Amino acid sequence: MIASGFLAQVALMVIAIVIASVTRARYRALVCGVAVALIGVAGVVTGALALGGHQGTATVPVALPMGALTLEATPLGGLFTLVVGAVGAITAIYAIGYVHGPSASRTSWIALAVFLTSMQLVPATADVVSFLLAWELMAIASTVLVLTEHAERSNVRTAAVWYAAMTQVSFSLLLIGFAILSAQVGSTQFGDFSSTQWNPVAASVAFVTLVLGFATKAGIVPMHVWLPRAHPEAPSHVSALMSAAMVKMGVYGALLVTTRFLVDGIVWWSLLVLALGMVSAIYGILQASVASDIKILLAYSTTENIGLMFLAIGSASLLRAYGIPGTAQVAIAACLLLVVAHAAFKTTLFLGAGSILRATGLRDLDRLGGLGSRMPVTSLTFGIGALGAAALPFTVGFVAEWVLLQALIHGAGSNNRILAIVMPVTVGAVALTAGLALMTFVKAYGIAFLARPRSDAATGAKETPVSMRIAMGASAALVIALGLVPGLAARAAATAGGLSDVGSVGLLGIDLPGIGALLDPAWLGILSGILAIAVIGVSIRAMRKRPRRSVDLAWVGGGVRVSPRMQYTATSYAEPLSRIFDDSLRPQRDVIVTHSSEARYLVERIQYRQRVSDVFEGRIYQPVIAVTERLSAAARNLQNGKIHFYLAYSFIALLIILVVVTQ
Amino acid sequence: MSLWGAFRMIRSTGRIAEPAPPAPEIMDGRPVELSGTVQIRHVDAGSCNGCEIEIGQAFGPVYDLERYGARLVASPRHADVVLVTGVVTHNMVEPLRRTIDATPRPRLVIALGDCARNRGMFADAYGVVGSVSDVVHVDLEIPGCPPEPEAIVRAIRSVTGT
Amino acid sequence: MSATAASLAFIQIVVMVLLTPLLIGLIRQVRSLLEGRAGAGVLQPWRDIRKLFGKEPLRAPGMSWVQAVGPVVLATSSLLLCALIPLVGTVAFPLIPDDLFVVVGVLLVGTVALALVGLDTGTAFGGMGSSRHMMIAALVEPTVLVAIYALSVPIGSSALSQIVNSKIESPVTVASPVSLLVLVALSIAVIAETSRMPVDNPATHLELTMVHEAMVLESSGRDLAWLELGSWLRLGALLGLIGSLAIPWGLAVEIAPIPLLVGSIMLTIKLTVLGCILAIVEVFLAKLRLFRVPELLAGSFVLALLAVTASYLTVPA
Secondary structure, three states: HHHHHHHHHHHHHHHHHHHHHOOOOOHHHHHHHHHHHHHHHHHHHHHHHHHHOOOOOOOOOOOOOOOOEEEEHHHHHHHHHHHHHHHHHHHHHHHHOOHHHHOHHHHHHHHHHHHHHHHHHHHHHEEEEHHHHHHHHHHHHHHHHHHHOOOOOOHHHHHHHHHHHHHHHHHHHHHHHHHHHHHHOHHHHHHHOOOOOOOOHHHHHHHHHHHHHHHHHHOOOHHHHHHHHHHHHOHHHHHHHHHHHHHHHHHHHHHHHHHOOOOOOHHHHHHHHHHHHHHHHHHHHHHHHHHEHHHHHHHHHHHHHHHHHHHHHHHHHHHHHHOHHHHHHHHHHHHHHHHHHHHHHHHHHHHHHHHHHHHHHHEEEHHOOOOHHHHHHHHHHHHHHHHHOOOOOOHOOOHHHHHHHHHHHHHHOOOOOHHHHHHHHHHHHHHHHHHHHHHHHHHHHHHHOOOOOOOOOHHHHOOOOHHHHHHHHHHHHHHHHHHHHHHHHHHHHHHHHOOOOOOOEEEOOEOOOOOOEEOOOOHHHHHHHHHHHHHHHHHHHHHHHOOOEEEOOOOOOOOOOOHHOOOOOHHHHHHHHHHHHHHHOOEEEEEEEEOOOOOOEEEEEEEEEEEEOHHHHHHHHHHHHHHHHHHHHHHHHHHHOOOHHHHHHHHHHHHHHHHHHOO | OOOHHHHHHHHOOOOOOOOOOOOOOOOOOOOHOOOOOEEEEEEEEEOHHHHHHHHHHHHHHOOOOOOOOEEEOHHHHHHEEEEEOEEHHHHHHHHHHHHHOOOOOEEEEEEOOOHHHHOOOHOOOOEEEHHHHHHHOOOOEEOOOOOOOHHHHHHHHHHHHH | HHHHHHHHHHHHHHHHHHHHHHHHHHHHHHHHHHOOOOOOOOHHHHHHHHHHHHOOOEEEOOOOOHHHHHHHHHHHHHHHHHHHHOEEEOOOOOOOOOHHHHHHHHHHHHHHHHHHHHHOOOOOHHHHHHHHHHHHHHHHHHHHHOOOOHEEEEEOOOOOHHHHHHHOOOOOHHHHHHHHHHHHHHHHHHHHOOOOOOOOOOOOHHHOOOOHHHHHHOOOOOHHHHHHHHHHHHHHHHHHHHHHHHOEEEEEEOHHHHHHHHHHHHHHHHHHHHHHHHHHHHEEEEEEEHHHHHHHHHHHHHHHHHHHHHHHHHHHO
């Protein structure tokens, strides 16, 4: 059954490719959208079967020295396939209404089908070769998709170069890591990796390279630089797919390394993962909180969320290393719940951002505003997604963060000094992240959808086509549904993480055994519903007596100057934060004051510009790029096109070889 | 001043507020909602600031208008009473109308001081449009140039009924 | 859902709704007396609220449903806080944990509702207040979570009722260094979160220094009534939480008339004392510059972190 699931995904991919190649432009979006959505549905079914305990392998014999390619169903992989499939199906339906211009081309649809299928197959692979094959297929297809609008904006090309370079760095790191592991075991099968006594040095090198490789794909600081470039420049359905699904492959890889390959690790390994996660979470959300491009904001928020997942993985290994396996398991479950939660709300948010982009042509929050009355469905779904991203109650984001914090504060058990320092700092970091996320998403939602439009484009915005609304509605419904009845998702996460006893209580709430914590959001919802009814009842009584009255002006001190430009913008909203975190964000501010020509005490206009660039990009990447360019320029001198020089090179090379060989 | 110094000053000063005079008659047709609580938005429509000083005194510790449930607020949205001082100048006609429109009902407009009531000493000045009642409906007038704090207190108490 | 927990929640809500306007009145009255005034009496906030429900709310162009819904959400979340936090008694709902994270989550729902109301006005002041409010909320959250984490270490649970219960059972812990550090850290956090001095001046008329007031400048009538009542309830509930952690005795551990009566009276006494302290402290303090506030909050975070480390060191192996 599982095997036919794998087969179905590949077969549907082929069908989608054929359809995309032959259909005419008029029907292409509809037909291809449905075909790609079916690939996603096949992934969901296969993943659900794998989670449900169905076993199965599919082997593809190939004429390579490494042996056959193997696909195998595991609960962990199943969860990831399911998540990717669900995101894929939703974004494909969204794409039906969204695609236009280059993103509606044959190439784009084919790449989308290949991208989704390869992502669904990555978590199902059971040996190094097929893993890397699927991984590279995913990388190439996504690069093609990032490049979609290259003819329209030059930024797209830069972004694609960054993305391609980083994704190949990731691939090379993985290649090295897997090569070391395979050389130690003498096999490329994942199954053989788990039961081996590792040479500590080799294992450490392999651990670091693999974790860094996966972290690069996941967008972990300091390898995150491609993310805030590629996400905004890709078409929105692709951004959603990349952010909600593809970066999770990095998390899957990290889980693979820490929970299957190198399980009984050395303490500093866990601390490394934990530190990577913590830095990413805080740095990501700080950048997101001061970003005013909505897609860059969402991209940095992805770095934050992936950071939390790595933080969960790191603390799980740390707790396991110090003999608290029960809580470690809860931390793994928290990581998986974060995966599910992030997939749900980030899909919603990126699709919402796509709708805004389609309706207004703008990504800049500073010029949006008042979309709530113009695009009610997008407003509602984006709002729900923002609540989820801010981890407020009744959303799946809250559930995930609750489980994570429960795992962290119950890491107390033993009297261990490292834990006594690491755990409070971690809780503080998670709390700061949560607080800043709250501010970030209040800003994103409030500035874009509330108050009055700040530009003509925002004034003329219209609600999006029906397929986009259906997709956004579906993912927003998931955010709320999984948040109100998280029992099923928690059980799925527990199964995937190998815990048997996480159960559901009450109206499908979560029961975390071992640490004695319960959460039933549905009852909390009922309780707050009762209170809300009381409050609304009082309001209605008051309304009967005194209905609401419309006035002509907002109160601005009796004046009429209520120009939308006087409203707070995203930049000004985050200004206090960018001042407080001045040292880590290093914003550049230009204030240009133009004086009147008649008197220099009169000011004609003041221009204010603020740029927040990525500190890591400036400090780490720019020097490396500069050195590489200098070396390349030097190498260019060797290639001067004169034949006698080339003859001389050959002669010198021959001499060196002779000397080396004859020794 | 040190904390201890502040503490000693508080102790040695004691109560500054004068005893409350007997309650005045309740104003005719005041909204019942305002009994015991009235929030005031002050609008200076062109005053010489004499009335402002008296208002400041009325809300100061000696007369302590706040003890009768009155409070100055920052936004007309929170206000029940628009307290207008001074003659209405050209530039303040529209802002005055807007402020009153921005005040939720039930609301009262009180003209404070002779200028607000009948243009007072600025009657023939060039920038003047008229008294407050020439521009908007006025519910209560407080005479005086400027009115004494006692008069202001009495008028507000006739609204709150305390 | 057990009936006893529901009845306790109902009692807590009723008691808090009755008490918190009086608490605000008390704070204002104490301030007035210290300033040499006569004061409006403790009942004044109740009169204000009653009047606001009888006034009409206004809507200016460009404002959305958030103006009407935000206040309701804030009030609901504050009522939910009163139901969840152990104030009169420590009987928790079996399936709704009065867990620290749930309580903070509910608190933040109110914070967000208020911030969105401020942003929705589309005026410069509303956005300014909202931005400052969210900045403070973001920086307060680490302190609150880490502080209660410190209390949860010895008993291995983050449920507030269990923390309070354990304090009732072993009174020694009440005066431990951990508890004292936590109380100081939490007090700073509560002051910041509820917009009191020295973080925000609740009596200011100057828009540029406003935080809380700036967000509600545009609200009127029942919207304003809910916003005010909701904010007061938050202050009352959080002060009550501090009271329950500082002096846990007297809280009802079972649902019976006498313990509930004792619990309510104890709550009234604690809120009275805390309200007086707050008012006296406010008289002596000047408002901090906005960009000094993060330093205050960072200080409270360090105290909370110290508390956790101390609690690890004192926990028996």
